[in-house]
Amino acid sequence: MIPQYDIQLDDRGRLRHFLTIDGLSRRLLTEILDQAEGFAGVSEQRVKKVPLCRGKTVANLFFETSTRTRTTFELAAKRLSADVLNLNISLSATAKGETLLDTLRNLEAMHVDTFVVRHPDSGAAHFIARHVAPHVSVINAGDGRHAHPTQAMLDMFTIRRHKGRFSSLRVAIVGDILHSRVARSQILALNTLGTAEVRVIAPRTLLPADVRTLGAHVFHDLAEGIRDVDVVIMLRLQKERMRGALLPSEHEYFQLYGLTEERLQAARPDAIVMHPGPINRGVEMDSQVADGPRSVILQQVTYGIAVRMAVMAMAMGAPPRDAGEPQDE
């Protein structure tokens, strides 16, 4: 375990911050998945709410706009009965010259319990976690290219729900690995959970230099890489993150790496297709696949609420939730 990631755990080894998959044990990742299993039932109840975090305060600190991500965290917090503050903080005009740390100190002084942080710079969530008071938890909701760990965990939850044990699975991640904050987290999580084989499928220009050391087999050809996999994870083409001419055109990208029903035939007959959304239809995949019987893309959204409830409840020190107990209050 790399020492700088110890920051995520308290002195009894329980989750305090959730910043990255890096350094977290299989036991802890499994605990998150087990907790999420309990919360998945909450959203199916007539009363979609549990009182676990009543009287707690969650602040959504968004240094870049992401209505979609903010909405999932806001809903998860409200379904835990927490109070939610939405704070959109402009980086260009840091209000009245107040520094980031002064902003944090002020929110801590207001007894905010959890900061959900979205930031365009890699490492921002770590920086904040290193500086918060002992009673405060930080959850990374995406920092630059670095990590988006709740997204990775909802992917793991989706795979476990649909495919069972990781040790018998082949999983392929397809697309712009280089600019994706999710891909790195996914590879780490899959390996930590003991996945039989993790593959990445991408053009050379969209692969990070260290991809092999992360523990993934590299393929440049979709037809070859997809063969016999149980799970296909399509990444979103981060158009706005790409600089210069790494790709000739969206059309050519689709020709080479876009998922179609025909291409999907090479995978196992019961393979599932995942995507973090929002989909660029006709770029990463065609609509037939996105809306087809193997797509579990909308289930991912549903499970995302459960996983975020689990992570927030664990970080706020709520007692473990028994998946078997009656959910309705």
Next chain:
Amino acid sequence: MIPQYDIQLDDRGRLRHFLTIDGLSRRLLTEILDQAEGFAGVSEQRVKKVPLCRGKTVANLFFETSTRTRTTFELAAKRLSADVLNLNISLSATAKGETLLDTLRNLEAMHVDTFVVRHPDSGAAHFIARHVAPHVSVINAGDGRHAHPTQAMLDMFTIRRHKGRFSSLRVAIVGDILHSRVARSQILALNTLGTAEVRVIAPRTLLPADVRTLGAHVFHDLAEGIRDVDVVIMLRLQKERMRGALLPSEHEYFQLYGLTEERLQAARPDAIVMHPGPINRGVEMDSQVADGPRSVILQQVTYGIAVRMAVMAMAMGAPPRDAGEPQDE
């Protein structure tokens, strides 16, 4: 009943979506009014809140800004103890190229129960209702020129509260019928509820071609049209909706169709004056009328909360609220 409006009812004939007055039966409109009667008491209580929709999630999907309308729905939902998400969706920059339907699918996957939709295009709420999942309700909070049915129902509630039975009433609607999303809903609701006589008073340029087929007597002269009516509904002059020179000036409009105490003398002595707000003082009416003893304009706002609570509770399948039961939890 026109088949395409069946979409508003479930297979047991109960309200599922609330998109338009068109096609709804007198029994159903009366049920909404009766339910609203029960909720009108809630806002008078010390604790202005009932637990009917606790654990439900209401998403305000606003494709155009309307703080006023959004506020009334937000308050109504909170007083039903629902959780509320406010989502302002820019049409020009549909975030990251996500389509409307993908946005809907995602919110459904998060187990949102009700979408309150405001959209500049006629028919948008119907379009959304046709595509949502079976567990989701859609409430139209104004779509282009087409309909604004909760506004029409709060007008009906106001009339019933102040004037009693519709079958003995003469009601005049005055102003820009052509560009009003409320006028069409009002005429339909008044006729469905059995109003003795519905009149519209407007210049020829501000009348739709089919107004007579809707069941309204047309007047072009205010003095004549207002004679002996029990209810005067003034429409808002939708300046921003008018294109070109349909009217010479606001001043001239007031000269011809503006309501003054003097002109109001022609109505019945106990006539009430209504307006959906916000009032253009000195255009649709002068302040003496707006703030005078016959004005029930602010009561309309109050009743608006009760009507929206009723519609949301019915659409979310809450058990009927007995107006006679003790309101305080």
Next chain:
Amino acid sequence: MIPQYDIQLDDRGRLRHFLTIDGLSRRLLTEILDQAEGFAGVSEQRVKKVPLCRGKTVANLFFETSTRTRTTFELAAKRLSADVLNLNISLSATAKGETLLDTLRNLEAMHVDTFVVRHPDSGAAHFIARHVAPHVSVINAGDGRHAHPTQAMLDMFTIRRHKGRFSSLRVAIVGDILHSRVARSQILALNTLGTAEVRVIAPRTLLPADVRTLGAHVFHDLAEGIRDVDVVIMLRLQKERMRGALLPSEHEYFQLYGLTEERLQAARPDAIVMHPGPINRGVEMDSQVADGPRSVILQQVTYGIAVRMAVMAMAMGAPPRDAGEPQDE
């Protein structure tokens, strides 16, 4: 007592609006501090919430942006279990030509209980309070240069918590007295509460003409004015409020009036340092002081929630909160 301030009290002498310190009795200010003492414990509980204002509606009416102030009121209201509406009202584009009074009338008709008002014009909160319905309370969250009374009261609470009885204290207020909406409220509150000596320390250009009549000793030299004081209140340099060349430069301001550890030696050994935040580090004080052992700046933020809970609960007529009762519901 100046008659125009009677508006703040109901006919039984209890707090109805909270607009200014001006005209409020020592008994009432002490009652606010005593109530806040009870609420200070709430934020320390596991469940940071009391049901005192459940079912009440608080509308944050912000005519200028102040995320910081809005956040503290929003949190305070939520911890009282009230429902909160955030309304940012643009002064330039008053929506659809609706007047301020029509906006107020509408919110009253929706049974909003309390308006928290932030406005760039002095007197705006009074204007609103003079026009609201009998059941509505107005709390001034800052109006132009005039007043910011909850800020002044949280300062008083901080002083009482840390220093005890006002009658034995020397308090110095340092900085831009002229443009500060807080300084005037502070001087009034300190004198009403019987503070032994109130000093203001500022250049002549940043002092109002009437400062002596407010009951403060004037110093132009920091070293002299700070001698033997128990409390140093540093004001924020309101750069954006200053017109023209009242000050040569921020650097020169710091040379003359910036607080350093060395200068603080002249105060009493147990003197505390306060600042309303956000701090301009290196302008009003250096970081050594801001983060040093005498600084109670973050406690001020914490107490601010308790004071705002107290004022809102009192204005909404919640029963008095006994500081000794068990806080956890």
